[in-house]
Amino acid sequence: MSDGYDGYDPHAYEPFAVAADLAVFTVRSGSLHVLLIRRGQEPYAGAWALPGGFVLPRESAETAARRELAEETGLADEVVAALHLEQLRTYSEPDRDPRMRIVSVAFTALVPDLPEPAPDGGGDAAHARWVPVADAGELAFDHAAILADARSRIGAKLEYTCLATAFCPPEFTLGELQAVYETVWSTPLDRPNFRRKVLATPGFVEAVPGAARLTGGRGKPAALYKAGPATALHPPLLRPEGHRR
Amino acid sequence: MSDGYDGYDPHAYEPFAVAADLAVFTVRSGSLHVLLIRRGQEPYAGAWALPGGFVLPRESAETAARRELAEETGLADEVVAALHLEQLRTYSEPDRDPRMRIVSVAFTALVPDLPEPAPDGGGDAAHARWVPVADAGELAFDHAAILADARSRIGAKLEYTCLATAFCPPEFTLGELQAVYETVWSTPLDRPNFRRKVLATPGFVEAVPGAARLTGGRGKPAALYKAGPATALHPPLLRPEGHRR
DNA sequence: ACAAAAGTGTTCTGCCTACACCCATGT
DNA sequence: ACATGGGTGTAGGCAGAACACTTTTGT
CATH class of the missing domain: 3.90.79.10 (Nucleoside Triphosphate Pyrophosphohydrolase)
Incomplete structure (x- = not known):
């Protein structure tokens, strides 16, 4: 001052x-x-x-x-x-x-x-x-x-933080996490690539051993994860339009 | 409220x-x-x-x-x-x-x-x-x-905006722009790669035709540029440590 | 001639994209 | 059986990292 x-x-x-x-x-x-x-x-x-x-x-x-x-x-x-x-x-x-x-x-x-x-x-x-x-x-x-x-x-x-887990319950599936991104961004994401990206980022999510949940009744039960200690996301998870010209 | x-x-x-x-x-x-x-x-x-x-x-x-x-x-x-x-x-x-x-x-x-x-x-x-x-x-x-x-x-x-030009005078060399990044980040950058990255981003800088400046007396005179209309930097120009594990 | 700074080219690596494919469960 | 959603594998492309090399100036 x-x-x-x-x-x-x-x-x-x-x-x-x-x-x-x-x-x-x-x-x-x-x-x-x-x-x-x-x-x-x-x-x-x-x-x-x-x-x-x-x-x-x-x-x-x-x-x-x-x-x-x-x-x-x-x-x-x-x-x-x-x-x-x-x-x-x-x-x-x-x-x-x-x-x-x-x-x-x-x-x-x-x-x-x-x-x-x-x-x-x-x-x-x-x-x-x-x-x-x-x-x-x-x-x-x-x-x-x-x-x-x-x-x-x-x-x-x-895009560049792990905040998406804040939208999820304490234990969640990767499908639910992906739905958060898709909802906020209004864009569909490729499931295999999303999955790899999230799991490749240390501390983003942690597996809950042995746990699984039936999502929507149909389909294979999904593994459960909880939020990890990381807060930043390096490299970032860009929106599909984000790096397109 | x-x-x-x-x-x-x-x-x-x-x-x-x-x-x-x-x-x-x-x-x-x-x-x-x-x-x-x-x-x-x-x-x-x-x-x-x-x-x-x-x-x-x-x-x-x-x-x-x-x-x-x-x-x-x-x-x-x-x-x-x-x-x-x-x-x-x-x-x-x-x-x-x-x-x-x-x-x-x-x-x-x-x-x-x-x-x-x-x-x-x-x-x-x-x-x-x-x-x-x-x-x-x-x-x-x-x-x-x-x-x-x-x-x-x-x-x-x-990293993700074109703000660095705000540190430069109206006309500047790419060397000066790089010095801004290196000073703020306290990290040396590779000149060839920096140059390509900046020039490849549309609207980041615009060439001032014909102009050149002797920087520091020695060396080849550098071409002059001015700030372009872009504000965002896609994809970003990451700090060397930024995406290393 | 040499140093210093600008500018160009080239190779390698790694991530991201895309899409094909297998697995487990309910109806 | 088949639909539905979870999960794995793989080939191609593009951008960045690293570094060798050329050009132009001052001393």
Whole structure:
């Protein structure tokens, strides 16, 4: 910070509020879904919005994001605490909220398709729903832009990180993992090559010895894997169009 | 934002201040430099810090970053307006500033080695200096962490974007461009392969017909190029260690 | 003549693509 | 038996790594 900081009076200006908003994604029945909240009051009453809320005086933005997520979705605290949250970007246009000056730090999170879907929780969670991103349409404030940024970020992240496993349950088949990629990228992938690529990357997935699962009833039972310790994917797993001219 | 936003009183809490801080890099005499400001007052009087300052009530964080950069470095307004600014991340730990709650949106910028170095400007610019990042050491507040994040970000960005040209003057040789990569990555690169890779990427650089420059006095004069319209680099130009196991 | 820097050519390796093929299970 | 999904093998192509070599300048 510059010398311009010194002598600043915190109360001289109309204060800023700082918020944390979340774009929480899951893959469910073949399409990418995002967690949205139905707004109860003006402005944008009745509109859908990303979950989020104000950063409290003794919180960091990330702590606030976790707290709001737990409050609004009824997810268990341990689940929320273990969640991989990633800062997306901060939105600070002066008129992004009609009421007052709000600077919002946006986060992205990826969760598996939860057995008890979040919206069934009590309290604030009553207005939370999983919505296919394709159907999200208009959202309150600038949340449609945040959602678009988050969407494109996770598409890119799948290329060079191991984050795709965050969309899967603790144990999953390679077919399920491939479906995550295909859903997020909206592109079919070659199964043999996908398989080799994933298994050739040390620490991406680890075999669960002896375990197998019948997928969809038909077909050969698939071996089960769990997420490995690796986070980066070298060399990357590129989208089919990614390296074509 | 959630329903938690409604009924919020802007004055109910100790207000937040929002700041924009900048990590401005340049390549100069074979090493990566960052623009730092010597603080005149407490806290951290006499310490080095990243340039930056408060976001004003009607500004976005990015606008504030440009304004502060112009004020503190004496760079021409056109130069600052044309600068490629990229949002790095927002730092919001409650105690990052001992005086009050300050949430800081950090930006990164890359500039060529300026003919008239920024620090020579008048006014606030008097305390600005280019410092080799290796010599930056301890900085005020959490700026050392911001600098480290910015450093690693630009290293990664060079791999898959055309940003390296931002470090070069309007016309440059491929040797100079390669020196940028080698300086930022601290790795020697193979000249023939680098050259082919850059020229094979459409829109990365464009030849300036007929022009040539003697570099260092000795050796064959090098052809000149200017930055092309491309921004992405597909496929990426990976660091030597990047895809080795 | 020699050093230094630009620029060209060539070989080798390894990954990625593609597609053909076998295996196990339910109906 | 056959459909369905899991899993293995293999040939071709393309890009990058490594390095030998030529060209043009200053001393």
